[in-house]
Amino acid sequence: MSEPPISRGFRGRKPGGPSSRIPPGQHLVSDFPVLSAGPTPETHLKNWRLTLEDGDSPVGEWAWDQFNALPQTEVTVDIHCVTTWSKLDTRWSGVTIDTLLEAAGLTEPPAPFVLAHCDGDYTTNMPAEDLVDGKAMVATHFDGEPLDPEHGGPARLLVPHLYFWKSAKWVRRLQFIDTEQPGFWEELGYHIYGDPWREQRYAGD
Amino acid sequence: MPGIEPLRRLQWMTATVRDVIDETPRVRSLVLDVPEWPGHRAGQHVDVRLTAEDGYQAQRSYSIASASADGTLALTVERIGEGEVSPYLSGEARVGDKFELRGPIGGYFVWTPDLGGPLFLVAGGSGVVPLMAMLRQRAAAKSPAPATLLYSSRSYSDIIYRAELEKLVGQGGGLKVVHTLTRERPAGWDGLARRVDRAMLESVGYPPAEHPRIFVCGPTPLVEAAARNLRDIGHEPHLIKTERFGPTGT
Numbered sequence: 001m002s003e004p005p006i007s008r009g010f011r012g013r014k015p016g017g018p019s020s021r022i023p024p025g026q027h028l029v030s031d032f033p034v035l036s037a038g039p040t041p042e043t044h045l046k047n048w049r050l051t052l053e054d055g056d057s058p059v060g061e062w063a064w065d066q067f068n069a070l071p072q073t074e075v076t077v078d079i080h081c082v083t084t085w086s087k088l089d090t091r092w093s094g095v096t097i098d099t100l101l102e103a104a105g106l107t108e109p110p111a112p113f114v115l116a117h118c119d120g121d122y123t124t125n126m127p128a129e130d131l132v133d134g135k136a137m138v139a140t141h142f143d144g145e146p147l148d149p150e151h152g153g154p155a156r157l158l159v160p161h162l163y164f165w166k167s168a169k170w171v172r173r174l175q176f177i178d179t180e181q182p183g184f185w186e187e188l189g190y191h192i193y194g195d196p197w198r199e200q201r202y203a204g205d
Numbered sequence: 206m207p208g209i210e211p212l213r214r215l216q217w218m219t220a221t222v223r224d225v226i227d228e229t230p231r232v233r234s235l236v237l238d239v240p241e242w243p244g245h246r247a248g249q250h251v252d253v254r255l256t257a258e259d260g261y262q263a264q265r266s267y268s269i270a271s272a273s274a275d276g277t278l279a280l281t282v283e284r285i286g287e288g289e290v291s292p293y294l295s296g297e298a299r300v301g302d303k304f305e306l307r308g309p310i311g312g313y314f315v316w317t318p319d320l321g322g323p324l325f326l327v328a329g330g331s332g333v334v335p336l337m338a339m340l341r342q343r344a345a346a347k348s349p350a351p352a353t354l355l356y357s358s359r360s361y362s363d364i365i366y367r368a369e370l371e372k373l374v375g376q377g378g379g380l381k382v383v384h385t386l387t388r389e390r391p392a393g394w395d396g397l398a399r400r401v402d403r404a405m406l407e408s409v410g411y412p413p414a415e416h417p418r419i420f421v422c423g424p425t426p427l428v429e430a431a432a433r434n435l436r437d438i439g440h441e442p443h444l445i446k447t448e449r450f451g452p453t454g455t
Contacts, residue, residue, distance in 0.1 A: 004262070005219050005303035007255040012263050013289040025254075025264040027289065034425045034449050037313050039432035039442050083266050084252075120442065150429055188312035189215075201252075202310065204214030 021078055023196035026086040032151065033085060037184070040149050041119040041170055048154060050138060052104050053175040054111060060104030064154070070095045070103055073137060077160040079167070080196040092158050094139035097131040097174070108132070111176035115183060116157050119170035124183035125192070126166055128176060130159060138171060163194040163201070215307040217254065218242065222302045223277070228365045232331060233295045234270060234281040239306065244273040247342035248315035248335045248420065248448075251280070251308035255290055265290040268334040268422075268448075269309065272341040281365065283331040314448045318343065320418060322350025325410045327401060327431050329357045329423020332450050336422055337366050340380065344373055351379040355409045357401050357427065360389035383409045401427060403434040413439035422448040 022028060045064045052060040062070070074093040080086045101109065109128035116124050130136065139158040140147055147153035152169030159166045165185050186192050191200040199205060224236035247269075254264045271279035284295040298304075316324060316339040324343070326336040333356055343352060358364045370382045385397035385405065397405065411417040419440060421431045428449045435445050 004217070004254070004256040004305055006258050007293065007298075007304040008302050009297045010255045010257050010263075010293050010304075012255070012257050012261045025262075027263065027265075034429075036447060036449065038447055039436050039445050040429060041442070084264050150425065184313075189310065202215045 021088060022086055023080055024199045025201075026080055026084055026196065029085040029087055032087065032090075033081070033083075034150050035081065035083065035165075036120075036150070036169065037122070038120055043119055043149075043154055043170060045154060049172065050100075050155065051173045052100060053173060055175070055177060059106065059110060060100060062103075067095065067138075067155070068140070071099050073099070073134075075137065075158075075160075077158075079160050079164050081164040082190065082194070082201050086196075090160075091143050092137065092139040093141040093144075094137040094155065094158065096134060096137045098134060100138065100174075101132070109176055111178050113177050113180045115175045115177055115181050116168045116171050117173040117175060118168050119172055122168055122170070122184050124157075124166050124168045125181055125186055126159060126162065127180070127193075130162065131174075135159065135161060161195070163191075163196050165190065166194055215310070216241075217305040217307050219303055220253075220306050222298055222300050225299060228281060229363050231295070231363070232281060232283045232365050234279050235294060235298060236271075236277065236279045237306075238277055240276055242274075242276050242278055243309075244275050245269055245278065245309035246312070246315040246317050247272060247338040249309035249311045250335070251278070251306045251310060253280070253290065253294070254305040254307075255293060256305070263289050266310070267294075269338050270334045270341075271338060272345040281331065281334045281337070314420065314422075314446050316342070316418065316420065318346040318348040318350070320350075322348075322352060323411045323415055323417040324350050324352040325417040325419045326352065326354045327356075327406070327410075327419070327421040327423070327435075328354065329401070329427035330359070330363070330450070331365065332421075332423030332427070332448070333365050334422075335448060336420055337369075339420065340370075340373060343380075344376070344378075347378075349379065351411075353381045353383070353409060353411070355383050355385070355401065355405065357385045357387060357423065359387055361386060361391045361394070381409075401431050403438065406431060406434050407438055410435075410438075413441070416441070416444060419445045420448075421445065423450055425449045 048064045136159040157168045157171045218241045220237040220239045226234040250268045270281040282294040285291045
């Protein structure tokens with residue numbers, strides 16, 4: 001690969017932050033930016049359901065009160081958005097996918113891939129193994145407070161080890177499938193997996 | 206539409222600054238020569254990467270301001286106080302300077318002439334940039350789609366592309382531009398003078414029955430409120446596309 005051109009006069013800020021926690025091409029922010037492709041959906045809690053599906057068959061479904069009665073987990077994690085911001089030590093709570101599978105009477109994911117479906121018709125995909133063993137949850141609280149609608153409330157997926165578009169806002173349905181199927185941004189040229197440490201931003205990265 | 210983006214790797218390309226245009230006291234446009242640039246769709250963005258002499262690199266995303274063309278594109282960048290890349294692009298960079306970019310990126314917040322209209326664009330501050338790309342594309346293609354831009358700025362001198370917008374409106378062809386100024390008005394200002402609200406969206410925009418394609422871009426509070434109001438007015442959510450310029454800043 002040829003050397004990148006030097007941008008004359010650019011020195012950068014070179015923050016002395018914990019660079020071992022900032023993936024390549026990312027920078028730290030202290031605020032919490034909002035990125036969504038359309039209007040924030042209005043979700044009425046009395047109609048809210050979270051469903052697990054094996055293919056097209058429901059294998060678990062929880063209304064809002066039932067969901068909140070499941071064992072809750074709190075995590076403090078770093079998050080990384082493909083638009084290059086990273087935020088450290090964010091505190092979330094909700095229900096891990098392990099707990100959901102267990103509550104559905106399953107000992108392991110029923111299929112190797114997942115397509116997450118959301119209010120507003122957003123979708124995103126990931127391997128099922130990226131959701132288990134404590135790696136992911138359906139989060140309802142950020143920093144001890146109920147999640148704001150613009151940040152994905154009442155409930156969003158949280159998969160912090162992948163770029164944050166995988167942490168789908170307003171998640172309603174986790175569909176376990178046998179063949180990987182690209183979601184909304186993945187269809188539009190974003191990376192099928194999205195590992196920030198390998199800088200997998202766009203298809204082919 | 207999903208599926209049409211080619212799954213090729215986006216390569217870093219060298220951009221050379223051909224021209225620098227001061228748009229407002231805080232906003233500059235850079236016209237770039239990028240020999241490998243394949244063209245783009247209005248509304249898409251690029252990732253920009255700067256490299257310092259010691260090899261340090263910083264990377265950010267910027268909307269494309271220009272209509273599609275091979276080998277060239279324009280970015281419009283607002284200076285953000287705490288920023289690392291925007292002060293360079295909006296202050297330091299001059300003709301002949303080089304940096305890298307890759308793209309075009311994003312295939313949802315886009316308008317192409319074949320999508321038609323009416324086109325209702327709602328901008329806050331530098332959120333006008335990708336919407337200007339749409340208006341420039343519309344003009345370049347001589348698209349007959351009616352278009353309206355509702356553009357919220359803090360003050361008259363903060364209006365980006367003011368002269369060009371006036372010129373585009375003057376050419377006729379079904380373009381309307383409505384400014385609202387939220388903080389400071391020049392003496393004798395008889396235009397709108399408040400934040401974008403429901404009544405404004407109703408009176409300036411097209412009725413839902415005309416199924417306008419709506420693009421909203423600006424700071425998060427403006428986009429959240431406008432998208433919600435547009436939905437409440439009766440526009441179908443899938444016709445309301447949003448891009449938020451949060452204070453990701455930097």
